[in-house]
Amino acid sequence: MPKRVILCVGTKKGLFVVEAPTSRRGFTLRGPFSPGVAVYSALIDTRGRTPTLYASSCNAFFGMKVLRSTDLGRAFTETASAPAFPKDDGRALANIWSLEVGDDERDLWCGVEPAALFRSADGGDSWNMVSGISNHPHAGKWEPGNGGLCMHTIVRDGTRVHLGISTGGHYLSEDGGETFAASNDGIGVGFVPDPYPEFGQCVHKIASHPGAPGRLYIQNHGGWPDRPGIGVLRSDDHGHTWRSIAEGLPSDFGFPIVVHPHDPDTVYVLPLEPMTRTCPDGAPAVWRSDNGGGAWTRLAHGLPEKESFFTVQRDAMDIDTLESPALYFGTTTGQLWIGHSSGDEWSCLFDSLPPIHCVKVAVV
Amino acid sequence: MKHLNAEPSAPAAGAATTELTTISIRIPAPLRDYAGGAAELSLPATSVRAALAQLERHHPSLYRSVCDETGAVRRHVNLFVNLAHVRDRHGLDTALAPGDILTILPAVSGG
Numbered sequence: 001m002p003k004r005v006i007l008c009v010g011t012k013k014g015l016f017v018v019e020a021p022t023s024r025r026g027f028t029l030r031g032p033f034s035p036g037v038a039v040y041s042a043l044i045d046t047r048g049r050t051p052t053l054y055a056s057s058c059n060a061f062f063g064m065k066v067l068r069s070t071d072l073g074r075a076f077t078e079t080a081s082a083p084a085f086p087k088d089d090g091r092a093l094a095n096i097w098s099l100e101v102g103d104d105e106r107d108l109w110c111g112v113e114p115a116a117l118f119r120s121a122d123g124g125d126s127w128n129m130v131s132g133i134s135n136h137p138h139a140g141k142w143e144p145g146n147g148g149l150c151m152h153t154i155v156r157d158g159t160r161v162h163l164g165i166s167t168g169g170h171y172l173s174e175d176g177g178e179t180f181a182a183s184n185d186g187i188g189v190g191f192v193p194d195p196y197p198e199f200g201q202c203v204h205k206i207a208s209h210p211g212a213p214g215r216l217y218i219q220n221h222g223g224w225p226d227r228p229g230i231g232v233l234r235s236d237d238h239g240h241t242w243r244s245i246a247e248g249l250p251s252d253f254g255f256p257i258v259v260h261p262h263d264p265d266t267v268y269v270l271p272l273e274p275m276t277r278t279c280p281d282g283a284p285a286v287w288r289s290d291n292g293g294g295a296w297t298r299l300a301h302g303l304p305e306k307e308s309f310f311t312v313q314r315d316a317m318d319i320d321t322l323e324s325p326a327l328y329f330g331t332t333t334g335q336l337w338i339g340h341s342s343g344d345e346w347s348c349l350f351d352s353l354p355p356i357h358c359v360k361v362a363v364v
Numbered sequence: 365m366k367h368l369n370a371e372p373s374a375p376a377a378g379a380a381t382t383e384l385t386t387i388s389i390r391i392p393a394p395l396r397d398y399a400g401g402a403a404e405l406s407l408p409a410t411s412v413r414a415a416l417a418q419l420e421r422h423h424p425s426l427y428r429s430v431c432d433e434t435g436a437v438r439r440h441v442n443l444f445v446n447l448a449h450v451r452d453r454h455g456l457d458t459a460l461a462p463g464d465i466l467t468i469l470p471a472v473s474g475g
Contacts (some may be wrong), residue, residue, distance in 0.1 A: 061440045061470040062395065062429035084433040092432035 002363040005320055006072060008053055009330055010039030013354035015055045017073030018336065022363065024326060027338075027349050033076045034059075034067055041315060043099035043108075044362035051364045054108070054124060056096030064093050066110075066124045072364070080125035083110050083118035089129075091116070098315075100154040111151030115142055115165045117177070133163060133171055133180040138199050142168040145202050145221070152314055153206045157213035162206055162239050169201035170218065172239050186242030187233060190224025205314045207257045209264035214238045215292070217245075217259060217267050219314075222252030223274025232257070232269055234293050245293025250280050256317035260342065261325055265292045268299075268319070268327060268343060270312045278309040286317075286327060286343050299339065302346030310335070315358035322363055330356030385410045387460045389419070390467040391426070398426035412443060413456040415466055430468055440471040 007018040014032025034057040042055040053069040055076070064083070067076040085091045091114055098111035108120040110127065116134035118127040133139075133151075142149055145166040153164030161173040163180065172183035182199035189201050202221035209215060216239050222231015229244040231252025246252035253274035260266035268288050273280045285300035310331035317329040327339035334353040339346045389405045399405060405423070409415035420427040430441055437443060443450045444467040450458045460466065 059429075061438065063432065063438060081428075084428070087433055087435070090434060092434050092436065 002322075004072075005322070005326075005361060005363055006044060006051075006053075007318075007328060007336075008042035008044060008055060008073065008358070008360045009336060009353065009356060010042050010055060010315075010358035011330075011334070011354040011356050012038050015039040015042065015057075015067065015076070016353060017053070017069075018349065019072070022322060024322075024338070024340070029350055030073065032354075033069075033073075034065070038357065040095055040357045041097055041099045042358050042360045043101065044360055044364070045101050045108075046362055046364055047101055047105045051362065052123070054099050056099065056110075058095050064096050064112075066096070066099075068124055079123070081127060083112055083127040083129070085116070085129060095148060095150060097150040097152040098154050100156065102156070109154050109156070111154050111163065113148045113150040114144075115139065115149050115151040115168055117151060117154070117163065119177075130177055132173065132178050136171070136180055138168065138182060141200070143200065147314075153203070155206050155208050155216070157208070157210075157238070160213070160238060162208070162216065164203040164206045164218075166204065166221075167200055167202040169199045170203055170206065170239060170242075171199075183239050184242070185240065186235075186244075187218065187220055188227055188230030190221070190227045190230065195227055195230075204255045205257045207259045207267070209259045209261075212264035215264050217257050217293070218242065219254050219257035219269060220252075222246065222254075228252065232293065245289070248296040249287055253277070254312075255314040256312060256329070258317050258319050258327065261319060261321040262323075263290075266290050266342070267293060268317070270317060270329060272311060276309065277311050282307050282309055284308050284310065284312075286329070286339060288343055299343040300346070301344060303337070313357055315360075316356050318359050318361045320361045320363055328359050328361055330359045332356065385460060385462050387415060387462070387464045387466055389415060390465060392469055394470070395426055395429050395468065398429060399423050409460055411456070411460055412445065412450055412458045412466060415460065416456070442469050442471050443467070444469065 005020050009016040014035045016031035020027040038058045039055050045052040053073050055067045057065040066079040066082050069076045095113035100109045106123045110118045117130040120127045155162040159176045161177045163171040169184040171180040173180045187201045204219045207217045216235045218233040229246040232246040233242040234245045235242045251271040254271050258268045284303050285298045287296045289296050310333040312329050319325050319327050327343045330336045332355045336350045407418045
């Protein structure tokens with residue numbers, strides 16, 4: 001029986017853990033863990049009898065670490081090692097952008113900067129590079145986006161693995177991660193002459209629903225006046241082809257994209273004004289589609305109505321799995337918001353945290 | 365406590381034998397957990413590179429905090445032999461003499 005809602009909030013100055021009963025009243029905050037060090041990714045692993053919390057600690061001075069907690073985020077320790085490129089590879093780890101669960105209780109996957117994939121069979125104590133994507137023939141041609149050349153999304157569905165790389169695009173494995181192919185048919189770009197290249201797209205985030213794995217959504221780098229509508233996309237064939245679902249949104253630029261836990265047709269984005277990458281007209285809003293992107297509804301009740309110019313980064317929005325789920329997003333201005341009733345009613349949980357990089361929630 | 369020499373020794377070629385060249389490594393507070401809590405380590409090394417190799421062998425977590433996987437010293441970490449930054453000497457090939465102090469310090473950066 002779930003007892004609590006727990007969030008990992010990765011910030012520029014460390015990791016915070018937020019907890020509340022499943023009533024979602026009385027959220028408490030603890031941390032920062034790994035104080036002063038940026039945390040770009042977190043994972044609440046609910047596979048085992050006791051949930052395990054993971055977070056990346058991205059120390060600009062002393063390198064990358066992976067943190068682990070087995071007491072619901074009351075204490076964290078470093079795993080025995082962090083991902084690292086082979087000594088003769090020539091690349092050096094610059095950041096850890098994604099942590100995801102693998103096949104069994106100890107299997108972890110990790111996407112890093114420069115874009116590469118690592119896998120751990122022992123809960124993060126040792127790591128091996130996955131060469132099928134890390135040494136892909138395209139890898140030398142991927143370019144860093146504004147956030148760096150990062151592998152920020154790992155979506156697993158049986159033997160299929162979807163990866164999001166900025167800027168590299170969407171890569172798909174159908175053999176459990178041994179080999180990968182660029183799968184960007186329909187994913188556009190606005191920053192090279194060819195509007196639909198084989199690879200090189202600036203994919204911002206990929207989301208899916210485990211009950212409908214053939215359906216995927218992408219928040220792509222949109223906001224191009226000459227190439228409208230390429231920013232929010234949907235696939236219905238396991239990511240082989242993509243089509244725009246951006247019509248009706250105030251902007252097709254944004255970073256996060258989230259799927260409702262009980263309905264694969266319900267999807268959320270947080271559109272941003274493309275030049276400043278902040279809230280359009282200073283009025284933040286989440287937009288929800290209940291029909292797979294056919295129409296969109298603005299959700300802003302309780303959010304500021306003006307003079308708010310924050311950004312919500314690619315991993316800084318998530319949704320819990322209670323019967324009537326709540327959305328959560330964190331801002332670059334350090335606010336953590338909750339959207340009750342599937343985003344219909346918003347309130348600010350904490351308003352003066354450090355700039356927020358990631359928000360992950362689970363009901364445990 | 366040894367007095368700090370303003371000038372480190374000449375390049376490693378022709379330096380004293382390893383057996384005689386015991387140097388000290390000063391460890392900044394954030395990294396002491398990786399050295400069993402020690403603020404200073406003594407080890408034999410005739411060059412900065414050799415000292416880092418000793419760290420890699422005996423204190424791998426400390427080494428990984430100072431050098432990335434290519435072997436390069438991390439961008440925001442500075443190494444000093446006595447009072448001289450190694451970049452102003454011979455980099456990782458800077459020779460070490462008995463009693464030299466190799467200091468690891470985080471750079472002044474961040475925000």
